[in-house]
Amino acid sequence: MKRYILSITLVMFAAGTALSADTINLPAKNGNVAFPHSKHMAIKQEKGCTACHETAKGGKIAGLGKDWAHKTCKGCHVAMGKGPTKCDECHKK
Numbered sequence: 001m002k003r004y005i006l007s008i009t010l011v012m013f014a015a016g017t018a019l020s021a022d023t024i025n026l027p028a029k030n031g032n033v034a035f036p037h038s039k040h041m042a043i044k045q046e047k048g049c050t051a052c053h054e055t056a057k058g059g060k061i062a063g064l065g066k067d068w069a070h071k072t073c074k075g076c077h078v079a080m081g082k083g084p085t086k087c088d089e090c091h092k093k
Protein backbone atom coordinates (compact mmCIF):
# COMPACT_ATOMS: atom_id res chain seq x y z
CA MET A 1 0.00 0.00 0.00
CA LYS A 2 2.78 2.40 0.93
CA ARG A 3 4.56 1.70 -2.33
CA TYR A 4 1.34 2.28 -4.28
CA ILE A 5 0.94 5.75 -2.77
CA LEU A 6 4.58 6.61 -3.45
CA SER A 7 4.30 5.74 -7.14
CA ILE A 8 1.20 7.91 -7.55
CA THR A 9 3.01 10.80 -5.86
CA LEU A 10 5.94 10.42 -8.27
CA VAL A 11 3.67 10.43 -11.33
CA MET A 12 1.95 13.59 -10.10
CA PHE A 13 5.30 15.23 -9.42
CA ALA A 14 6.55 14.44 -12.93
CA ALA A 15 3.36 15.79 -14.54
CA GLY A 16 3.62 18.99 -12.47
CA THR A 17 7.20 19.54 -13.60
CA ALA A 18 6.32 19.14 -17.28
CA LEU A 19 3.50 21.66 -16.91
CA SER A 20 5.61 24.33 -15.25
CA ALA A 21 8.29 24.04 -17.94
CA ASP A 22 5.93 24.59 -20.91
CA THR A 23 3.01 26.56 -19.57
CA ILE A 24 3.33 30.01 -18.01
CA ASN A 25 0.56 31.08 -15.65
CA LEU A 26 -0.48 34.68 -16.31
CA PRO A 27 -2.55 35.66 -13.26
CA ALA A 28 -5.68 37.78 -13.76
CA LYS A 29 -8.48 38.63 -11.32
CA ASN A 30 -11.14 37.44 -13.74
CA GLY A 31 -9.48 34.05 -14.23
CA ASN A 32 -5.85 33.10 -14.76
CA VAL A 33 -4.56 32.50 -18.27
CA ALA A 34 -2.54 29.31 -18.87
CA PHE A 35 -0.17 30.37 -21.64
CA PRO A 36 1.38 27.46 -23.59
CA HIS A 37 4.83 28.98 -24.18
CA SER A 38 6.61 26.14 -25.96
CA LYS A 39 3.65 25.67 -28.26
CA HIS A 40 3.97 29.34 -29.23
CA MET A 41 7.73 29.06 -29.69
CA ALA A 42 6.99 26.41 -32.31
CA ILE A 43 4.39 28.43 -34.25
CA LYS A 44 5.68 29.48 -37.67
CA GLN A 45 5.19 33.23 -37.98
CA GLU A 46 7.18 36.15 -39.33
CA LYS A 47 8.55 37.73 -36.14
CA GLY A 48 9.57 34.66 -34.14
CA CYS A 49 10.36 35.45 -30.50
CA THR A 50 9.96 39.20 -31.10
CA ALA A 51 6.23 38.77 -31.76
CA CYS A 52 6.10 38.99 -27.95
CA HIS A 53 9.61 39.79 -26.68
CA GLU A 54 11.77 42.87 -27.26
CA THR A 55 14.69 40.71 -28.33
CA ALA A 56 15.10 37.14 -29.61
CA LYS A 57 16.56 36.13 -26.22
CA GLY A 58 13.15 36.46 -24.56
CA GLY A 59 12.78 36.90 -20.80
CA LYS A 60 10.42 38.98 -18.70
CA ILE A 61 8.03 41.26 -20.59
CA ALA A 62 7.92 44.71 -18.98
CA GLY A 63 4.60 45.81 -20.49
CA LEU A 64 2.74 42.55 -19.75
CA GLY A 65 -0.80 43.26 -18.56
CA LYS A 66 -4.32 43.65 -19.85
CA ASP A 67 -3.70 46.16 -22.66
CA TRP A 68 -0.54 44.47 -23.90
CA ALA A 69 -2.12 41.01 -23.79
CA HIS A 70 -5.34 41.89 -25.50
CA LYS A 71 -3.46 43.69 -28.26
CA THR A 72 -0.63 41.15 -28.67
CA CYS A 73 -2.24 37.82 -27.80
CA LYS A 74 -5.78 38.36 -29.03
CA GLY A 75 -4.55 40.51 -31.92
CA CYS A 76 -2.42 37.71 -33.32
CA HIS A 77 -5.15 35.09 -32.88
CA VAL A 78 -7.54 37.31 -34.83
CA ALA A 79 -4.92 38.04 -37.52
CA MET A 80 -3.96 34.37 -37.94
CA GLY A 81 -7.51 33.08 -37.57
CA LYS A 82 -6.20 30.60 -34.95
CA GLY A 83 -6.07 30.54 -31.17
CA PRO A 84 -8.62 31.74 -28.60
CA THR A 85 -10.37 35.12 -29.01
CA LYS A 86 -13.22 34.78 -26.50
CA CYS A 87 -12.83 35.86 -22.86
CA ASP A 88 -13.48 32.48 -21.28
CA GLU A 89 -11.24 30.65 -23.74
CA CYS A 90 -8.24 32.42 -22.17
CA HIS A 91 -9.49 33.30 -18.68
CA LYS A 92 -10.26 30.14 -16.69
CA LYS A 93 -11.87 30.44 -13.28
Ligand code: HEC
Binds near residue numbers: 040041053
Ligand atom coordinates in the same frame (compact mmCIF):
# COMPACT_ATOMS: atom_id res chain seq x y z
C1 HEC B 1 3.35 34.43 -28.27
C2 HEC B 1 4.19 35.15 -27.35
C3 HEC B 1 5.58 34.63 -27.10
C4 HEC B 1 6.49 34.14 -28.03
C5 HEC B 1 6.34 34.03 -29.54
C6 HEC B 1 7.67 33.77 -27.26
N1 HEC B 1 7.48 34.04 -25.93
FE1 HEC B 1 8.82 33.80 -24.45
N2 HEC B 1 7.45 34.45 -23.06
C7 HEC B 1 6.19 34.93 -23.37
C8 HEC B 1 5.55 35.37 -22.15
C9 HEC B 1 4.15 35.96 -22.06
C10 HEC B 1 6.46 35.16 -21.10
C11 HEC B 1 6.28 35.50 -19.62
C12 HEC B 1 6.89 36.87 -19.44
C13 HEC B 1 6.80 37.44 -18.04
O1 HEC B 1 6.50 36.70 -17.10
O2 HEC B 1 7.11 38.65 -17.88
C14 HEC B 1 7.66 34.57 -21.71
C15 HEC B 1 8.80 34.23 -21.01
C16 HEC B 1 9.99 33.84 -21.59
C17 HEC B 1 11.23 33.62 -20.88
C18 HEC B 1 11.43 33.75 -19.39
C19 HEC B 1 10.98 32.49 -18.74
C20 HEC B 1 11.05 32.58 -17.25
O3 HEC B 1 11.15 31.50 -16.66
O4 HEC B 1 10.99 33.68 -16.68
C21 HEC B 1 12.19 33.28 -21.81
C22 HEC B 1 13.66 32.96 -21.57
C23 HEC B 1 11.54 33.28 -23.12
N3 HEC B 1 10.21 33.62 -22.93
C24 HEC B 1 12.17 33.01 -24.30
C25 HEC B 1 11.54 32.98 -25.55
C26 HEC B 1 12.23 32.67 -26.80
C27 HEC B 1 13.73 32.36 -26.92
C28 HEC B 1 11.29 32.73 -27.80
C29 HEC B 1 11.45 32.45 -29.27
C30 HEC B 1 12.01 31.14 -29.61
C31 HEC B 1 10.02 33.08 -27.16
N4 HEC B 1 10.22 33.22 -25.81
C32 HEC B 1 8.83 33.27 -27.83
C33 HEC B 1 5.64 35.00 -24.61
C34 HEC B 1 6.21 34.57 -25.79
Ligand code: HEC
Binds near residue numbers: 027033087
Ligand atom coordinates in the same frame (compact mmCIF):
# COMPACT_ATOMS: atom_id res chain seq x y z
C1 HEC C 1 -5.93 35.59 -26.03
C2 HEC C 1 -6.22 35.48 -24.62
C3 HEC C 1 -7.16 36.47 -23.99
C4 HEC C 1 -8.45 36.79 -24.37
C5 HEC C 1 -9.24 36.25 -25.55
C6 HEC C 1 -8.94 37.74 -23.39
N1 HEC C 1 -7.96 37.99 -22.47
FE1 HEC C 1 -8.13 39.24 -20.88
N2 HEC C 1 -6.14 38.98 -20.47
C7 HEC C 1 -5.31 38.08 -21.10
C8 HEC C 1 -4.01 38.16 -20.52
C9 HEC C 1 -2.80 37.32 -20.92
C10 HEC C 1 -4.06 39.16 -19.52
C11 HEC C 1 -2.90 39.68 -18.65
C12 HEC C 1 -2.66 38.79 -17.48
C13 HEC C 1 -1.48 39.26 -16.67
O1 HEC C 1 -1.07 40.43 -16.77
O2 HEC C 1 -0.94 38.44 -15.91
C14 HEC C 1 -5.44 39.66 -19.50
C15 HEC C 1 -5.93 40.62 -18.60
C16 HEC C 1 -7.27 40.90 -18.44
C17 HEC C 1 -7.81 41.72 -17.38
C18 HEC C 1 -7.03 42.37 -16.21
C19 HEC C 1 -7.04 41.41 -15.04
C20 HEC C 1 -6.31 41.93 -13.82
O3 HEC C 1 -6.13 41.13 -12.86
O4 HEC C 1 -5.92 43.10 -13.78
C21 HEC C 1 -9.17 41.78 -17.55
C22 HEC C 1 -10.19 42.50 -16.68
C23 HEC C 1 -9.46 41.01 -18.76
N3 HEC C 1 -8.28 40.48 -19.25
C24 HEC C 1 -10.73 40.80 -19.28
C25 HEC C 1 -11.00 40.18 -20.48
C26 HEC C 1 -12.31 40.17 -21.12
C27 HEC C 1 -13.57 40.79 -20.56
C28 HEC C 1 -12.14 39.48 -22.30
C29 HEC C 1 -13.18 39.24 -23.40
C30 HEC C 1 -13.78 40.43 -23.98
C31 HEC C 1 -10.75 39.04 -22.37
N4 HEC C 1 -10.09 39.49 -21.26
C32 HEC C 1 -10.21 38.28 -23.39
C33 HEC C 1 -5.67 37.23 -22.10
C34 HEC C 1 -6.87 37.24 -22.80
Ligand code: HEC
Binds near residue numbers: 033073
Ligand atom coordinates in the same frame (compact mmCIF):
# COMPACT_ATOMS: atom_id res chain seq x y z
C1 HEC D 1 2.35 35.58 -33.20
C2 HEC D 1 0.99 35.10 -33.02
C3 HEC D 1 0.51 34.76 -31.63
C4 HEC D 1 0.69 35.48 -30.48
C5 HEC D 1 1.40 36.80 -30.30
C6 HEC D 1 0.00 34.74 -29.43
N1 HEC D 1 -0.57 33.61 -29.94
FE1 HEC D 1 -1.67 32.22 -28.88
N2 HEC D 1 -1.83 31.10 -30.54
C7 HEC D 1 -1.37 31.43 -31.80
C8 HEC D 1 -1.73 30.39 -32.75
C9 HEC D 1 -1.41 30.36 -34.24
C10 HEC D 1 -2.42 29.41 -31.98
C11 HEC D 1 -3.01 28.09 -32.49
C12 HEC D 1 -1.97 27.01 -32.30
C13 HEC D 1 -2.47 25.67 -32.76
O1 HEC D 1 -3.67 25.42 -32.75
O2 HEC D 1 -1.62 24.85 -33.09
C14 HEC D 1 -2.48 29.89 -30.61
C15 HEC D 1 -3.09 29.20 -29.57
C16 HEC D 1 -3.23 29.67 -28.28
C17 HEC D 1 -3.91 28.97 -27.20
C18 HEC D 1 -4.59 27.61 -27.31
C19 HEC D 1 -3.54 26.54 -27.21
C20 HEC D 1 -4.10 25.18 -27.34
O3 HEC D 1 -3.42 24.25 -26.88
O4 HEC D 1 -5.17 25.00 -27.92
C21 HEC D 1 -3.83 29.76 -26.08
C22 HEC D 1 -4.38 29.46 -24.69
C23 HEC D 1 -3.10 30.95 -26.46
N3 HEC D 1 -2.76 30.86 -27.81
C24 HEC D 1 -2.81 32.00 -25.61
C25 HEC D 1 -2.02 33.09 -25.95
C26 HEC D 1 -1.65 34.15 -25.03
C27 HEC D 1 -2.07 34.23 -23.58
C28 HEC D 1 -0.85 34.99 -25.72
C29 HEC D 1 -0.15 36.25 -25.24
C30 HEC D 1 0.73 36.11 -24.11
C31 HEC D 1 -0.75 34.49 -27.09
N4 HEC D 1 -1.48 33.35 -27.19
C32 HEC D 1 -0.06 35.14 -28.10
C33 HEC D 1 -0.68 32.57 -32.16
C34 HEC D 1 -0.28 33.57 -31.27
